Amino acid sequence: MSTLKEWSSEHRDWVERFVLDLRSANVPEREIGEELADAHARCEQTGGLPEEVLGHPDDYAEVIGYPVHHAGAEQRGILSWVSPVAIQAIVALVGTYALRAWIEGTDLTLNLGTLICWLVMAIMISGLGALVAWSGRRVYSIWLLIVTYVVALGAGIAGALLSRTDLPVVAAGTPMPLAVTCAAIIVLIAVTSTVREVRGGFKGLDPVEIEEGVSASGERRARPVRKLVLVVFWVVPAYLALDAWLTVSAA
Incomplete structure (x- = not known):
């Protein structure tokens, strides 16, 4: 089991992109911390990487209800x-x-x-x-x-x-x-x-149901x-x- 800090450091690219998505959606810092803790808990529960368990951070942010500014994602690309x-x-x-x-x-x-x-x-x-x-x-x-x-x-x-x-x-x-x-x-x-x-x-991932209507991500082709x-x-x-x-x- 890893702490949230250790997990965030280990998966820094995914976490940075996810946090940036939430900030672009004007999500308060406290709520961002809660969403990160939830993402960490899901990954710890399955023992998988965030890319595998949750999918692309842009996709995951939208799945949990936060609109992603795709122009910004294109700009980063x-x-x-x-x-x-x-x-x-x-x-x-x-x-x-x-x-x-x-x-x-x-x-x-x-x-x-x-x-x-x-x-x-x-x-x-x-x-x-x-x-x-x-x-x-x-x-x-x-x-x-x-x-x-x-x-x-x-x-x-x-x-x-x-x-x-x-x-x-x-x-x-x-x-x-x-x-x-x-x-x-x-x-x-x-x-x-x-x-x-x-x-x-x-990887871009297709949404699948995992528990009581909460969406995560399944596999699809890499970019x-x-x-x-x-x-x-x-x-x-x-x-x-x-x-x-x-x-x-x-x-």
């Missing part, structure tokens, strides 16, 4: 692939700069303008990560993410342009560690995002893999590899 690609692109702005210097056998020089731009990128992305960690749930606000990524990408592009100017150099060194780190991060994001997409996320999204995850790694090949060819 878009963000599930936009966010990884945006982060890949931001890291690639630094990675290509370091990778080219490594291939050309030159030191990585960092002038004042590029340093400031990279700091802005780091602050925007780390700030978003801190917000997620502090709030204890994922950020699904599309406007917050758009502003964060646009500012970070803009800073990255500005940093790349300023690297070609005669501003004071504040640091110089071997580019290999930074190039390898950035490439590894980009590929890791692509791999983990691909695995998540192939697994299909939550099909979005092949175009899989391709998108690998666009930035492919660009990084192509840029490296072109740099080698020109060297």
